[in-house]
Amino acid sequence: MLSGRRRLIQASTLALLPGAGWATATPFRMAYFETYSPLSYRAENGTLRGILVDILEEILGRQMGVPIQHAGYPWLRAQMMAKLGAADAICTIATATRLEYAVASSEVVVAAPRRIFVRADNPMLADLQQVRDLAGLKQLGPTVVSYTGNGWGAENLTGFKVVSGTDYESGLKMLIAKRGDVMIDNSLTMQFSLTREAGGEQVMMMPARLESANFQLLISKLSRHVGLTCCRPTRCCSTPTTTPSACSGACPSAASTTT
Helix, strand or coil: CCCHHHHHHHHHHCCCCCCCCCCCCCCEEEEEECEECCCEEECCCCCEECHHHHHHHHHHHHHCCCCEEEEEECHHHHHHHHHHCCCCEEEECCCCCHHHCEEECCCCCEEEEEEEEEECCCCCHHHHCCCCCHHHHHHHCCEEEEECCCHHHHHHCCCCEEEEECCHHHHHHHHHCCCCCEEEEEHHHHHHHHCCCCCHHHEEEEEEEEEEEEEEEEEECCCCCHHHHHHCCCCCCCCCCCCHHHCCCCCCCCCCCCC
16 A cells, blocks of 8 residues: 555645656756755755655656755745755745746645644634634634744735744744744644644644645746746645644645745
């Protein structure tokens, strides 16, 4: 039986258009968020790993014959590299700001629900469990934990009190340490990370499914590979899970949201 991750990759490759051959000797330079487990992260030996890395290696590298260089950076730096053409692409949410310097694939690489997370001992817990959308959350006036480079936060948290970590992992630590009331991110990454972070068991996921966090391949407009986006590289999703291997299944792509 195929593992969950292999099913996810297989579902992705089925979406390739027939005859979409882009074999080239020029490396395709991918820049990733280096602390965003299980989507992209540095392993103990320093190599870059993750679901996004595996999927794009399979689709672009093995299926389309494009040699890929996978590199991880602080998230803001990775985005700037794509903007300046120092990297060919990033794989993330197609926000309005990112679409100023990149072209998005027409299909979703990975998708997961965006959820609200809160410590179980937060005095607002009962009210937060009744929240159904951002408007309702704003009425409660919580302090929201974010992190540097969070495009979703930049576009959607106007009017909230926001405290930011230097990266995703530091933001998670801030939530656990009670330096904020809630953190909003995709359930796949949050649930995976909380099982591996000291004190993570004290954090709960609220019922509200705010929207889908849709990760797309965003190719820099300065890249010689920009034509790859016409190939509709993927049509798949990942389910909320605590382990990368539990990701499964293909699903219809949803409207793009912001991360």
